Amino acid sequence: xxxxxxxxxxxxxxxxxxxxxxxxxxxxxxxxxxxxxxxxxxxxxxxxxxxxxxxxxxxxxxxxxxxxxxxxxxxxxxxxxxxxxxxxxxxxxxxxxxxxxxxxxxxxxxxxxxxxxxxxxxxxxxxxxxxxxxxxxxxxxxxxxxxxxxxxxxxxxxxxxxxxxxxxxxxxxxxxxxxxxxxxxxxxxxxxxxxxxxxxxxxxxxxxxxxxxxxxxxxxxxxxxxxxxxxxxxxxxxxxxxxxx
Amino acid sequence: xxxxxxxxxxxxxxxxxxxxxxxxxxxxxxxxxxxxxxxxxxxxxxxxxxxxxxxxxxxxxxxxxxxxxxxxxxxxxxxxxxxxxxxxxxxxxxxxxxxxxxxxxxxxxxxxxxxxxxxxxxxxxxxxxxxxxxxxxxxxxxxxxxxxxxxxxxxxxxxxxxxxxxxxxxxxxxxxxxxxxxxxxxxxxxxxxxxxxxxxxxxxxxxxxxxxxxxxxxxxxxxxxxxxxxxxxxxxxxxxxxxxxxxxxxxxxxxxxxxxxxxxxxxxxxxxxxxxxxxxxxxxxxxxxxx
Numbered sequence: 001x002x003x004x005x006x007x008x009x010x011x012x013x014x015x016x017x018x019x020x021x022x023x024x025x026x027x028x029x030x031x032x033x034x035x036x037x038x039x040x041x042x043x044x045x046x047x048x049x050x051x052x053x054x055x056x057x058x059x060x061x062x063x064x065x066x067x068x069x070x071x072x073x074x075x076x077x078x079x080x081x082x083x084x085x086x087x088x089x090x091x092x093x094x095x096x097x098x099x100x101x102x103x104x105x106x107x108x109x110x111x112x113x114x115x116x117x118x119x120x121x122x123x124x125x126x127x128x129x130x131x132x133x134x135x136x137x138x139x140x141x142x143x144x145x146x147x148x149x150x151x152x153x154x155x156x157x158x159x160x161x162x163x164x165x166x167x168x169x170x171x172x173x174x175x176x177x178x179x180x181x182x183x184x185x186x187x188x189x190x191x192x193x194x195x196x197x198x199x200x201x202x203x204x205x206x207x208x209x210x211x212x213x214x215x216x217x218x219x220x221x222x223x224x225x226x227x228x229x230x231x232x233x234x235x236x237x238x239x240x241x242x243x244x245x
Numbered sequence: 246x247x248x249x250x251x252x253x254x255x256x257x258x259x260x261x262x263x264x265x266x267x268x269x270x271x272x273x274x275x276x277x278x279x280x281x282x283x284x285x286x287x288x289x290x291x292x293x294x295x296x297x298x299x300x301x302x303x304x305x306x307x308x309x310x311x312x313x314x315x316x317x318x319x320x321x322x323x324x325x326x327x328x329x330x331x332x333x334x335x336x337x338x339x340x341x342x343x344x345x346x347x348x349x350x351x352x353x354x355x356x357x358x359x360x361x362x363x364x365x366x367x368x369x370x371x372x373x374x375x376x377x378x379x380x381x382x383x384x385x386x387x388x389x390x391x392x393x394x395x396x397x398x399x400x401x402x403x404x405x406x407x408x409x410x411x412x413x414x415x416x417x418x419x420x421x422x423x424x425x426x427x428x429x430x431x432x433x434x435x436x437x438x439x440x441x442x443x444x445x446x447x448x449x450x451x452x453x454x455x456x457x458x459x460x461x462x463x464x465x466x467x468x469x470x471x472x473x474x475x476x477x478x479x480x481x482x483x484x485x486x487x488x489x490x491x492x493x494x495x496x497x498x499x500x501x502x503x504x505x506x507x508x509x510x511x512x513x514x515x516x517x518x519x520x521x522x523x524x525x526x527x528x529x530x531x532x533x534x535x536x
Contacts, residue, residue, distance in 0.1 A: 002315045018441075028453075052456060060453035062530055064435075068445035075450055078439060080530065089374065095321035096311035114311055117304015120321055122463065123246070126375045126433070128527035131459040137304025194440045197526065199432045200374055208440055 002094045004087065008106035011178035012144055013084050013205035014164065015187055019212050020171035023063055023077030027163035027172060031059040031081070034162035035140075039147040040112050044135030056131040058082070058142040059163055076211055079172070081163070082129035082142035083196065083204035084108050090121035090130060090141075098139075106178075106205060107146055112138045126200045149174075177205050246376065247466050248520035251301035256366060257512050259295030259328075260388065262288050263359040264396030266335050269342075270356030272349060274400030276342040284400070285339040289332075296328060320372055324365035331358035363392040370519075377427035378523045383420035390416055391512060398508055401501070403492050410492075410508075414485035417515070421477060428524045438529040449532035464525035465533055468518070476518050484511025 035058055036042045045055030059081040067073040084101075088108050091099045098114035099121050101107070110121075110130075115138040122130040122139060130141045145161035148154060158165060164172040175184035184207075187193070193207030231239050265288040268274045274284050300306045313329075315322040335355040341348055367388035370379040394409040435449075436442015468476070488504035488511075524533065 002318045023451075054456055054458055056459065057453075060458075062449065062453050063451035064439055064441060064447050065450040066441050066445045066447050074444075076439070076441060080453075092318040093321065093369075093372070095313075095315050095319045095325065096308070097315050098311075114308070115305065116308045116312060118312075118321065119302070119304075119463065120369065122459070123373055123525070124375060126438075126526045128460040128464070128530060132304065132463075134459070139304075196440055197433055197437050199437060200526070210440065210444075 002091050002097050002099060004091055004101055005103045008086075008102065008178070009104050010176045011084075011086070011106040011205045012149070012175070013106070013177050013184070013207070014081070014144075014161070015173040015175070015177075015184045015193060015207050015209065016079055017171045017173070017191075017209040018076050018078060019209060020169050021061075021077040021079060022169050022171070023061055023075075024168065025061050026166050026168055027079060028057060028059050028061055030162040030166035031142075032057060034145060034148070035143070039143055039145075040110075040140070041133060041136040041138060043140060044133045046134040054134070056133045056140045058129075058131070058140060060128075072214075074211065074214060079163075080127060080129070081206075082108060082144075083127060083202070083206040084142075084144065086203035086205060087201060089124040089126075089200075089202060093120045093124045095120070105176075107144045108141065109143055109146065110139050110141055112136070115139050126197050126202065127204075144174075177207070246520045246523040246525060247463050248517045249302050251298050252520065253513060253516045255295045255299035256388070257295070257509070257516050258291045258298065259366070260363060260392045260512070261395040261399065261509065262291030262293070262295060263331065263363050264392035264394070265399040266292060266331070266396075267356040267359040267392070268396035268400040268402075270335060270338060270352035270354075270359065272347065272352060273402060274396075276339070276347055276352075277345055278343065281339075281343045285343065287399070289336075289339075292332065320365055320368040324362060324369060327358055327361045327365050331355060331362050334358055360389060360392065363388050374431075375526050376523045377431035377433070377526070378424040380431075381420070381423055381427060383416065383423055386416060387413075387420050391515075395508070395512075398488065398505060403496060403501075407489050407492050410485045410489045414481060417480065417485075424522065428526075431526070433526045433529065435529045435532075435534070438526065449530075452531060460527055461531055465528040465531050466521055467524075467533070468521045473518070473522065476514055480511050480515045480518065482511070483507045484515060487511075 032043055043056050047053050062078045064076050064078055065073050066076060084106055088101055091101050096114045096116055098111045100109060117137040119132055130139050133140045149159050160174045164174045173184050173187060175182045177185055179185060188207045191209040193209055195204050269276055269284055269288060275281055300309055312322055312325045316326055338351045338355050364385055367385040371384035374380050390413045394413050397406040397409055434442060435447045439447055441447050488508045491500045491504040494500055
């Protein structure tokens with residue numbers, strides 16, 4: 001049913017720390033791996049070993065450069081996957097009911113046996129979170145690893161999304177954002193978690209933590225004694241000789 | 246947005262067919278005897294070809310019937326229902342009208358359903374907040390206007406057609422003007438997309454992959470500025486100016502046929518531009534900027 005639930009009991013989602021992400025793409029690989037071998041159709045690739053490989057991914061890392069009015073530019077690595085929005089526009093446009101948002105935990109999923117592959121949900125998503133599978137012809141999206149987080153066959157520490165489990169920097173956090181006492185909610189409160197494209201009014205569940213200001217160069221630096229006094233020995237003589245010419 | 250040929254042919258052909266069907270339903274085109282048969286056959290063929298073409302871009306066309314289930318929220322599902330209802334009502338109306346039993350109220354209902362189908366198609370695009378150029382009242386107005394103009398042209402209402410062509414040329418220019426400013430006006434920028442806009446100027450440093458992907462192929466399509474001007478001029482000349490001039494000349498079937506062909510070619514160019522010019526906000530994550 002493509003009508004969105006009024007409220008969901010829980011709001012499972014991710015908190016992504018842009019201050020900590022090092023842009024290693026490990027989460028991209030872990031996501032691709034898990035979702036190729038588990039829930040739903042394998043995440044397909046076109047021409048995987050050919051000249052122009054292209055495939056479906058549920059998580060991609062962009063890197064942006066921010067140039068402040070004053071001071072040095074900063075590189076920000078920016079992981080992007082489905083934000084499991086409360087007002088998910090991808091769900092309501094679906095003509096078949098394949099797309100739905102779960103009442104119990106707020107996860108947005110696609111029932112792949114109902115999907116006709118019309119692509120309208122991907123058009124309706126402002127974040128580019130949905131990609132058509134080039135082999136299966138159905139829409140793929142982040143499932144928040146619904147087949148891991150409730151999977152009692154896995155050790156408890158593995159019952160988190162594959163991207164969170166693999167992140168070597170600890171930049172990805174998983175939890176219930178409807179519970180104000182959860183770790184993720186407290187992290188969002190402490191660090192001022194933000195929504196992407198709030199003006200699109202999708203009410204994303206996933207939050208992003210902004211980068212902290214970088215260390216500044218010491219104000220005394222210009223007054224310190226210079227370490228490098230120029231070349232010495234033969235190179236120094238050559239340097240001075242060339243300067244005289 | 247990627248200008249998929251299946252969608253361009255779908256919206257052009259079904260617009261022409263449904264426009265003509267609406268005129269037949271309102272009794273503004275000949276419905277009786279052999280002439281009626283030719284008109285109905287043309288209208289149903291155009292609509293049918295358009296609707297079939299729309300299924301070509303589906304990943305799983307064999308599941309198309311499932312698209313009838315979500316009419317409560319989905320314009321695509323509503324379109325499916327209204328299209329089938331329009332074809333059913335107009336089919337019955339045609340069967341009765343050709344031998345001479347024209348049930349006017351049935352025709353009116355059919356005409357409303359035909360225009361309702363065009364309107365639903367337009368709303369599929371107009372509802373998308375993610376494509377500011379489409380998210381405008383001009384989108385449904387344009388689709389309906391083109392269908393009504395096609396109906397008038399194909400049913401041989403010369404003076405109506407000339408007036409409609411002039412009105413539509415103005416509406417089309419207004420839609421382009423509003424559309425060109427839409428992305429900037431929407432407030433969505435690379436700054437809001439990344440949430441980093443408050444810290445300085447944001448630009449894409451590295452895309453996620455060295456190659457393209459479904460998103461870049463489907464939604465990050467740009468027409469060169471030069472081609473945009475050429476194509477818009479072509480639309481104004483072929484879809485509106487030339488047909489209007491030809492229809493103002495003393496009437497002949499040959500000139501009318503050329504006017505129809507010119508209008509249809511102009512409409513195809515307009516639909517190509519409709520998709521190709523539309524900027525999806527996801528392009529901002531891939532370094533696309535406004536205007």
